[in-house]
Amino acid sequence: MDRVIDDLIALGKGLSITFKNYLEKPVTKQYPEEKRDIPKRARGRHVLHRYNDGLERCVGCLLCQGTCPAGAIYIEAEENDKENPVSKGERHAKVFDVDLLRCIYCGHCEMACPTNAITLENNTALAGFTRESLLMHKEDLLEPEGSSTLGTTEYWDPKPPEDLSHRVPAQTGEFDGSSTSAAAVGRGDLDLNKAPKKPTRKEGDNA
Ligand code: SF4
Numbered sequence: 001m002d003r004v005i006d007d008l009i010a011l012g013k014g015l016s017i018t019f020k021n022y023l024e025k026p027v028t029k030q031y032p033e034e035k036r037d038i039p040k041r042a043r044g045r046h047v048l049h050r051y052n053d054g055l056e057r058c059v060g061c062l063l064c065q066g067t068c069p070a071g072a073i074y075i076e077a078e079e080n081d082k083e084n085p086v087s088k089g090e091r092h093a094k095v096f097d098v099d100l101l102r103c104i105y106c107g108h109c110e111m112a113c114p115t116n117a118i119t120l121e122n123n124t125a126l127a128g129f130t131r132e133s134l135l136m137h138k139e140d141l142l143e144p145e146g147s148s149t150l151g152t153t154e155y156w157d158p159k160p161p162e163d164l165s166h167r168v169p170a171q172t173g174e175f176d177g178s179s180t181s182a183a184a185v186g187r188g189d190l191d192l193n194k195a196p197k198k199p200t201r202k203e204g205d206n207a
């Protein structure tokens with residue numbers, strides 16, 4: 001008899017949980033019509049960014065390819081035609097492929113990029129029926145002309161303090177006047193002839 005009573009109590013407890021959840025609002029999302037809000041720093045598919053004038057931020061330096069631990073990036077760089085440049089540096093990426101099946105979404109490529117050209121954005125709908133459909137080419141990754149953005153860089157890069165001695169050119173728009181520095185290339189929309197006489201970056205400043 002005792003056993004029957006114990007079983008009935010256990011059954012009652014179990015059903016009480018069932019009825020409690022039955023009355024609550026469902027948490028299931030009707031994907032893909034209904035999408036979940038995901039964090040601003042979520043790492044989804046890569047995007048290649050432009051400057052406001054439409055030129056590409058990527059200067060084909062291969063730093064992202066070199067730093068990628070998964071070998072997911074393949075770039076072929078090409079010299080810019082001075083009359084009709086594609087990017088603001090000396091070179092641009094003629095070929096820029098990202099293999100989404102190799103990528104582990106670590107974000108090293110966006111951290112390595114001196115020009116904020118590549119970011120991982122919140123497009124996480126990454127599925128395909130063939131391997132080829134998950135090999136992204138430059139035309140798939142490049143944001144459309146007229147929609148230049150910094151993407152998730154805005155959320156990853158904290159704003160530098162105003163009195164920082166070692167300014168970060170990509171964030172402040174300042175550069176040290178060196179045409180060969182990655183920073184100067186990255187902010188290639190600045191006129192080298194108007195470089196400040198005193199460099200904003202001091203010698204021996206490792207901060
Ligand atoms: S997120 Fe990581 S694994 Fe993916 S392409 Fe960038 S560096 Fe490579």
Ligand code: SF4
Nearest residue numbers: 058059061062064113
């Ligand atoms: S690190 Fe940036 S600028 Fe250099 S090749 Fe990669 S995306 Fe282009």
